[in-house]
Amino acid sequence: MKQRQMNPTYPKPLWFGQTKRWYDSARWRKVAKLHLSAHPLCVSCEAVGRVTSATIVHHNPPHEGVYERFWDSDTFEGVCATCHSGIKRIEDIHGYSQACGKDGLPVSDNHPWNK
Numbered sequence: 308m309k310q311r312q313m314n315p316t317y318p319k320p321l322w323f324g325q326t327k328r329w330y331d332s333a334r335w336r337k338v339a340k341l342h343l344s345a346h347p348l349c350v351s352c353e354a355v356g357r358v359t360s361a362t363i364v365h366h367n368p369p370h371e372g373v374y375e376r377f378w379d380s381d382t383f384e385g386v387c388a389t390c391h392s393g394i395k396r397i398e399d400i401h402g403y404s405q406a407c408g409k410d411g412l413p414v415s416d417n418h419p420w421n422k
């Protein structure tokens with residue numbers, strides 16, 4: 308596998324701080340709880356044949372700070388803490404998400420494919 312140089316000073320996306328209050332809202336807690344009760348298993352673990360309880364609701368494709376996308380339940384995915392930190396780590400290292408949309412193309416504007 309090709310290794311990339313990690314850049315610890317890579318800037319966070321502009322929306323990073325703004326969305327924190329969306330996650331902190333009572334509405335989000337309610338929506339996330341509802342999603343997890345309907346989809347109790349980690350989708351990333353399930354994909355590789357593991358059965359793990361999902362504890363975090365993640366957006367796939369990422370909302371990237373767009374308010375409407377943040378609340379779009381079609382993008383919700385329940386994941387376990389281990390998978391979630393793995394997803395976040397990849398984003399932090401590369402500076403973009405590797406998630407793909409329904410057309411199979413990377414959704415992040417920062418992805419090299421979209422440059």
Ligand SMILES: [Zn+2]
Binds near residue numbers: 349350352353386389
């Ligand atoms: Zn998992």
